[in-house]
Amino acid sequence: MSASVSQANLLPTGAEFQKGLARRNFRGSVWGRFYSLSLLVAILALIALVLNIVNSAFGYAITAYEVEPTALVAGGDVGGLDAEQLVVILQDYQERRLPVYIRDNLSVVDPSIFTQVPLSESLAGRTFPAELAAMTVTELTRDQQAAVLAASLSVDTLRSLVEVEVIGEQVIHPYALSESLFERSRIDAELLEALEDEPNARLEFRSWLNFEFLTAAGSSDPAAAGVRTALLGTLWVIFITVLFAFPVGVGAAIYLEEYAVPNRLNKLIETNIRNLAGVPSIIYGLLGLAVLVRSLEFITQGRTILSAGLTLGLLILPVIIINSQEAIRAVPSSIREASFGVGATKWQTIWNQVLPAAMPGILTGTILAMSRAVGETAPLIVIGASTFIVTDPTSPFAKFTALPIQIYQWTARPQSEFRAIAAAAIIVLLVLLLLFNATAIILRQRYRKSLQG
């Protein structure tokens, strides 16, 4: 009895209790606000990130042409010209540099002896008019030099030569979207300044992300650079990655879920996969560099798409395995038992019952793993994706560059015009990822419907 009395005395009552309760509620609401605020900060960060990219990818730019495109072709679009016409333009404007273009783009001999040896040697293996084979480059007339260029260079290369060498668009100063919207008077003042040095300077509103950017090859000139080579490189690498990681990953998942008995080996495999998922991606790069690029060079040909694809394949393998395991585990065991009951073997059961039922989940997991591989940059840098490549990859043994590598390279440059094209390339990458993820979501939705229906 006395104990309960003293207890009651310890607990506040009446006004004191009300005061304490108010204080407790106040403290709770302050912290509650902090919790919701922290989520808000995360969302604001995402918005800032997107706005920051959009801000750099669009905006005014002060540019100047060496030669107005409209002077070359009506309408100013050199994209529609064929090889002959492009060579004529080169000949008209940069006649003296034709041998240089031949040397830079076609020569297979050392630059120091290029002018002394006949074409049959310096251009061995290239296509050019046969009657010129015995002559050196300096003996050719300008027309013959032009004919050599027209015969062996692709339209793409010729077009980029015209763009860089003749039109020579120079970005003097790019502006961010925010500057373009709110600081127009400063931009105008700077345009006037620029006009003093460069009478051709002009102000234009520029979307750095445009059709040309998507279709042009890489270039050291930011105004002419595009992401086609990098985009194709990324698609090739991902293709190899999935070709390797999907069958192996799903296979391992089937083994672990359907066959493995809990012995020491299988437990080891299971924990090992979980730990591999936590290994930093750059370590996979070192593994790829030492094993795939160096030791297996006779198969992979060194720093190629194949090496990169397999490296990324090893990287996403644990993700695919874990996701596939979950999908397989979700298939009800009654399906398996029914299949055994009508006399199917284990593999017949897996192939005809379990896998079809688990496939949407497996595919969703694989697509998510793929989108992780698309954005991976560090392993590709370590195994040595080439930074400057302008030819499209055509086989798994080609040297390559990839979209994230290109973004990294452009971002690392101090000039702001490279920042602008980096932002445009980021948008391309994010749209690619969005496509992947949308596919995964649609698959998941369809799977849910088929379960319900």
Added chain:
Amino acid sequence: MQTQLEAGREISRVQSAVAARRAQATLYKRPRPGEDAIRVYLLLCGILSIFTTLGIIFVLGEESLRFFTSGVTNAVEFLTSIKWQPQAGEFGILPLLESTLMTSFMAMLVAIPLGLGSAIYLAEYAPSRVRSTMKPILEVLAGIPTVVYGYFALTFMTPALRGIFGQDAVQIYNTAAAGIVMGIMILPTISSMAEDALSSVPRSLREASYGLGATRFETIVKVVLPAALSGILAAFIIGISRAVGETMIVALAAGAGSNWSFPPNFFVAAETMTGHIARISGGDLSYDSVDYNSLFAIGLMLFFITLGLNLLSQWVSKRFREVYQ
């Protein structure tokens, strides 16, 4: 007569056939070579992961061994020297390790309070409609490639810090901007793991706490958080492990060239372990040079740190797990 005889023969033939069959009918599984081959293939798929781990350990170990026996440096100097200047033959990992710890510390300073806060909000406060719209947004944040975060750190966070603390105080490349953005990158990981841990605490515990007169905040702090502690700690440790191994953000925003600063200065350029590997291997690197081997020694260090953290996280989540029925 004849027919009887034949019938008798027939019977005895059937009887002997049945007996013979009975002797044969030991109940063995029919051999199925196809099934066995498939089983072996699937086992090999599983074992490949073990080979991957062995490959990593072997490659890192072998090249590190070459590095330490090359005569240029040794393991003691590698672990204790505060100078990393490959041109001068100085290979002390401490400056690189220090920058890694600095960026990771900065990242956790951002990611732990914000990640845990948003997890508590999502698990305890948010109405289900808010939760179902917010979780995908966090997933988007988690799915953005790290190189994009690197761009964000360099072109947004650094100018912002320079605007706040002054152009002179903050260098163009610095560990603070890299660390903060890394924190934003890790936030969704911590948030989603912590939220899972909070959601798995049974309702009955909360209701008991309310029944005793506790407010919602008191219930969260004194009942739910302690109950979910193992999962939350595991999330923090995984977050640190990801911060240590993160490459692109630091490669773009933290700067090139190792820098030992004591006391640590977050506003100056300093190269982390991962940043150094990325920068050196991105250039023209000849095989079997000391530079090449040194990358693997750094990689080995990195591997041990992250593996240790991952194992610790698994141990914590197992050791301190509260099991409810």
